[in-house]
Amino acid sequence: MGRSLKVSQEYISRVKSSLQRNGYPSQQALADDAGFSLSTVKNFLNGKPIDHLNFIELCEKLGLDWQEISKTELISDDISLENSPFITGTPITHPRYFFGREKEVKRLFNLLKRHPLQNAAIIGKRRSGKTSLLHYLKTITTTPVNLLRPAQKSDWLRYPEHYQWVFVDFQDSRMASQEYLLRHILEGLEISLSGDCNLDRFMDIVSSKLNTFSIILMDEIGTALDRYSQLDDDFWSSLRSLGTNQTRGKLAFILAAHESPIELSKNTGHDSPFFNIFGYTTVLGALTETEALELINSSPISFAQEDIEWILERSQCHPFLLQILCREKLWSLEDGEIAEDWKEEGLREINPYLYLL
Known part of the structure; x- marks a missing residue:
């Protein structure tokens, strides 16, 4: 078990607004400055648990009182994975x-x-x-x-x-x-x-x-x-x-x-x-389209049909690429984003793995 911190629900809006207030034009800019992955920053901004030391550092970058806005959780690796609808970069164990x-x-x-x-x-x-x-x-x-x-x-x-x-x-x-x-x-x-x-x-x-x-x-x-x-x-x-x-x-x-x-x-x-x-x-190669759709439809927030078709086309039903693109789409929905920036980010993320196709 490891101690993690997350932003309490009532402070999420305040935390998100502090991004541009502190000179960060995007989440990626904050990630680059802190030396963290984009997923860590996204989890932080959306009230999901991250390592407590990373949490404190991000608060310092954004001029936030980490003790005021945080909620402590004791989580295990398995619980973290179970809470993640789309898993990339680590084997699926559950x-x-x-x-x-x-x-x-x-x-x-x-x-x-x-x-x-x-x-x-x-x-x-x-x-x-x-x-x-x-x-x-x-x-x-x-x-x-x-x-x-x-x-x-x-x-x-x-x-x-x-x-x-x-x-x-x-x-x-x-x-x-x-x-x-x-x-x-x-x-x-x-x-x-x-x-x-x-x-x-x-x-x-x-x-x-x-x-x-x-x-x-x-x-x-x-x-x-x-x-x-x-x-x-x-x-x-x-x-x-x-x-x-x-x-x-x-x-x-x-x-x-x-x-x-x-x-x-x-x-x-x-x-x-x-x-x-x-x-x-x-x-092991690609999934069948039926299997790929089952993965896509497991999202806690439903995707639009045109986005599903785009994900299927770009991933060619390969599970690792599917997971990445679904993750980016879900994050954009959770952030309330309307623009298509998630597609650009998704293509950038899957580019190193196009050898799988």
């Missing part, structure tokens, strides 16, 4: 805010709802939603229905309580240590091990004690192959043996990467048969 990928989700769960469990690879460019999809698989079947969208499907598994999920983020440099990684996996599998944790002991204890259907989700595995010398071919081959021969069909791997596992192994000089066990590969 299934309520994950849209689309229905075909991919169905096929992935088809691999996991029958015995033996089967392995899969999720391939896509950066910002294509690979990490969000991994989180969705991990959480959707056990999230209470009242925390999901109306009619959002969650019954992908008949007995979800009989499954264990382990999320491994290879961008976490601690995973470069073989022992740290093995202990992380054991913790996720709820298997205790005292003393040293080497590969042989890990294999022995998992093969003898794993009695629950278990899925190990590996995000950004390319980083591990390219940088982590302790995760050598012997390590990967042992995981293959564990999944195919030692756990009676109760263990599966789902990995996310920029290219296929076989190509990744070749390009990084690895030669383990582990990278041949992924019988299903899905490549």
Whole structure:
């Protein structure tokens, strides 16, 4: 939990009017001067929680008494994300805010709802939603229905309580240590091990004690192959043996990467048969128009039809670009803006990510 501050409702008009009074022609000008993102400034001006130190600095820039206009809140990262209708720049971790990928989700769960469990690879460019999809698989079947969208499907598994999920983020440099990684996996599998944790002991204890259907989700595995010398071919081959021969069909791997596992192994000089066990590969691209419209229509303030059509055209239904353009439109509505400046801002924001199209 972290302490955040927000402008109390009765002071929002006063805070917004202080912008030009202090020589800032736009919100972007204030953001540039303070060294913050535009989203931080927009949240501040619209009475949404931001970090308390950032709040104080913005008040100083605008000549405001931060103690007078502020309201303190204790918020967690999950609550912050749940309060954000459109999420950009960070993976979506709560299934309520994950849209689309229905075909991919169905096929992935088809691999996991029958015995033996089967392995899969999720391939896509950066910002294509690979990490969000991994989180969705991990959480959707056990999230209470009242925390999901109306009619959002969650019954992908008949007995979800009989499954264990382990999320491994290879961008976490601690995973470069073989022992740290093995202990992380054991913790996720709820298997205790005292003393040293080497590969042989890990294999022995998992093969003898794993009695629950278990899925190990590996995000950004390319980083591990390219940088982590302790995760050598012997390590990967042992995981293959564990999944195919030692756990009676109760263990599966789902990995996310920029290219296929076989190509990744070749390009990084690895030669383990582990990278041949992924019988299903899905490549993430654009959403269907129906899925894109569901995301757009989740806005707490409805968009005009002509704006919806513009967003669909400019984003080409790619979820990351959709999120950015929807966010800019929603902010303009919350600010009471009538002009089309949000379109210009949206195009500027998505320009670095046009490689996704």
